[in-house]
Amino acid sequence: MNKINNINRRKFLEVFGGCSCGLIIASCTAAPITERKQLKLIPETTLNRQAAQIYERVKAKTKLSEGNKQLDEIKEIGSRIEQAVSLYFESKNLPDPTHNFQWEYILVDNDKIKNAWCMPGGKIAVYTGILKITKNKHGLAVVMGHEIAHAVAKHSVERASRALILNVGTAALDIFTGGALSNTQRTTGVDVAGMLRTFGIDNPFGRKQESEADYLGLIFSSLAGYDIRESTKIWERMKESFKGQEPPEWMSTHPSSARRIETLKNWIPEIIINYPPIGKIT
Numbered sequence: 001m002n003k004i005n006n007i008n009r010r011k012f013l014e015v016f017g018g019c020s021c022g023l024i025i026a027s028c029t030a031a032p033i034t035e036r037k038q039l040k041l042i043p044e045t046t047l048n049r050q051a052a053q054i055y056e057r058v059k060a061k062t063k064l065s066e067g068n069k070q071l072d073e074i075k076e077i078g079s080r081i082e083q084a085v086s087l088y089f090e091s092k093n094l095p096d097p098t099h100n101f102q103w104e105y106i107l108v109d110n111d112k113i114k115n116a117w118c119m120p121g122g123k124i125a126v127y128t129g130i131l132k133i134t135k136n137k138h139g140l141a142v143v144m145g146h147e148i149a150h151a152v153a154k155h156s157v158e159r160a161s162r163a164l165i166l167n168v169g170t171a172a173l174d175i176f177t178g179g180a181l182s183n184t185q186r187t188t189g190v191d192v193a194g195m196l197r198t199f200g201i202d203n204p205f206g207r208k209q210e211s212e213a214d215y216l217g218l219i220f221s222s223l224a225g226y227d228i229r230e231s232t233k234i235w236e237r238m239k240e241s242f243k244g245q246e247p248p249e250w251m252s253t254h255p256s257s258a259r260r261i262e263t264l265k266n267w268i269p270e271i272i273i274n275y276p277p278i279g280k281i282t
Ligand SMILES: [Zn+2]
Pocket: 146, 147, 150, 205, 210, 213, 249, 250
């Protein structure tokens, strides 16, 4: 009896602790480029579909800034990063993690919110408030690169999978069964903020994921032809602007802005050399 318990316990640890057990190999994959192991129990298609629905709600419920130069710039940067990501994986003979993405970009007219996000499947939002911090196309590319990296590395799938096995909160389980969103809509009308939280928006990803999004984001921006040296300047400006306030998700899980800037400084020269602008991006 004891022996069986021990074996079960060991199996449990293998499955839930290290992602190294052969039995669940199908649900274990690695993040692109960094090759960090990830547990994925929830189908990506399910999350993408739900995300697309929420994105439509966001578009219907928020004041969008349309038909202007800023939105054109966001779309142009996005398009270059999209192409760079696909070309890069193609050049390495690797599957393109964005092959099933349906990229879309909105600019939300809200000067108070200094944030941007990318939902699973490539649904992106930039808030006008962050444009004062990004200042130029290189800065904006670094921020968009970071958000896009969360989606390319499937951080939401990973997060929802972890929530599922740890049984913390029912959101992930409900997504899996399609319950959460429909229930929320039935009981409270439309809880856009709540739905966004489900995907990790306005709710920090783990520190490893944040760091990975920083790293991959710089790579994607560099491949797309942007000057990633701007990234450290953005964090300086960001630090300044959030003095005494709650920072957005992409700052909150880091030990300190100063340390983040140091880390970026270490990565930048290597990334510029190893990931120069790729292909003929139009
Ligand atoms: Zn982030």
